[in-house]
Amino acid sequence: MATIPPPAPDASLAAYAEAARGLLARGGFERTGNAAEAKKWDVAHIEGWLESRGHPDRRPTVHVAGSKGKGTVSTLTEAILRAAGAHTLLLTSPDLHTARERIAIDGVPVSPEAFAWLAHEVLPDPATAGWSYFELLTAMGWLAGAVAGCDWQVLEVGLGGRLDTTNAVDPASKRVAVITPIDLEHTEILGDTIPLIAAEKAAIITAPCAVIASPMRESALAVIRARATEAGATLHEVTEECALRVTTSNLDGQTLDLKTPKRTYRGLKSPLVGPHQSENIATAVRAAEEAWATTEAAEIGPVPEAAVKRALETTRMPGRFEVIRRTPLTILDGLHTPLAARRFAEALRGLVIPSRRVWVLGILSGKDLPAILDGLGIGEGDDVVVTPPPTPRAADPLVVTRTLRERGAIPQRSTDVPHALEAASALAGDRGAVLVVGSLYTVAAAREHLLGLTGDHALGLR
Structure with a gap:
């Protein structure tokens, strides 16, 4: 050849x-x-x-x-x-x-x-x-x-x-x-x-x-x-x-x-x-x-x-329960099924994680959002910053926000992943934790923002 x-x-x-x-x-x-x-x-x-x-x-x-x-x-x-x-x-x-x-x-x-x-x-x-x-x-x-x-x-x-x-x-x-x-x-x-x-x-x-x-x-x-x-x-x-x-x-x-x-x-x-x-x-x-x-x-x-x-x-797996930053502690996980959500929550329970936690959630449409939220344990009083993943397949943030409110969570919307990270970090404080979950598009955008990476997005290919 x-x-x-x-x-x-x-x-x-x-x-x-x-x-x-x-x-x-x-x-x-x-x-x-x-x-x-x-x-x-x-x-x-x-x-x-x-x-x-x-x-x-x-x-x-x-x-x-x-x-x-x-x-x-x-x-x-x-x-x-x-x-x-x-x-x-x-x-x-x-x-x-x-x-x-x-x-x-x-x-x-x-x-x-x-x-x-x-x-x-x-x-x-x-x-x-x-x-x-x-x-x-x-x-x-x-x-x-x-x-x-x-x-x-x-x-x-x-x-x-x-x-x-x-x-x-x-x-x-x-x-x-x-x-x-x-x-x-x-x-x-x-x-x-x-x-x-x-x-x-x-x-x-x-x-x-x-x-x-x-x-x-x-x-x-x-x-x-x-x-x-x-x-x-x-x-x-x-x-x-x-x-x-x-x-x-x-x-x-x-x-x-x-x-x-x-x-x-x-x-x-x-x-x-x-x-x-x-x-x-x-x-x-x-x-x-x-x-x-x-x-x-x-x-x-x-x-x-x-x-x-x-x-x-x-061997590392970027974007899979990845500790990307220590202050505030920031963990990324590209999860899209209820099982993946349960596994993420199980991993959290086995680790020393600050009690003050703020979620960043960016999910694709067509996913079983209620079951994923159940798996993650997101509910009454939890702070969640909702952001659309950078893809046309993103779930409607209004629908995601409404679902969270119905569970007693405290959602707020952000226009994109970098702004969501800034909002979540401010809420968590240096001693808190920011948990970024959902689509791999969300995780990729978070990595690019926090690590200063460039990829296909910078070439207009996303």
Whole structure:
């Protein structure tokens, strides 16, 4: 396959911006939030295109679906495999600051010039006419992996699983499928019960591979068990196979001991915060262990313990229970389901957090706002600054404010995320806490404001 050419001087950002605009113009559910567009999904055209391009998707694969934690599990699994010596492709979504984050080679997002080159490979192709933004980016990721000669890939499902673009990957390449906790989400697309949603996500089990199931409710596990049996896959339930003990936990992260069928790890350190992240760590370690078991190196022994420790200690997840500032204490979390809200509240309860707390809430339309507020525990007397995420898919702040008032909370509206942060910080004071939750668009805007970051927004691409 061709190699990505070097950029012309000072042209890479301009080329990147032009390519990103071309991709964004293709739209799709991710861009519009229109469920009718999602209901038209299929993977047959993606499979046909991959065949015509010589299958750039074909390399040993870990495929990750779920409602909560799939991004973290994908990122940790890739980091462990890379630390063990693999040459990796990681495809994740959504991004925080730049679309380039979605395609990472050996843990590094593709460069602006590489992104532009990849976009030029797919956008003019008549076969991709009518493809969505997400479909095109996934295809670009597979091309990037082929150009780089990656020998492993970790794919995070965008939405659902059965008809997600990532599920067009060659089934024979799939070594491990991972299902993280399942919750009611995108019910107009995936179904309105846990078993229906679980069936959509478990449909990534397309081959007799290893299947790792995170701790989750029994109604979802039952579906996953049935699908694994149907596909001739071997199911590994983290709850049944692993023993986990957290020895220290604070705002800087946690230390834990983990016993798996392969090894007992002691003193694993991670900057990730919260009990849910402990479970994500266990899930990722099991995924990496089972992936490693399919390699020739497994004849020597299980995945190296040093690789696991190094990967966990150095991998951060921006925007996921991220302590971004200490005065006032400011924590960001991109959460969009009731389960994610409950996990956030659970993490708070296990930490020393100032009692004076002010929320910044920016949420997308179509989310189960009452259930999310229940999960967070927002109610009588709580101060909440409501702000629209910087996207056309933002929920109406008037509706959000009314819902909060009905619960006895004390809401106030702000025009944008930076102003919301200023208002919340003033209310909290230096000894209080500001909790920024909701859409990743909200979290990204908060990070850019507080850290002085620039990304696609500065290029007019948001």
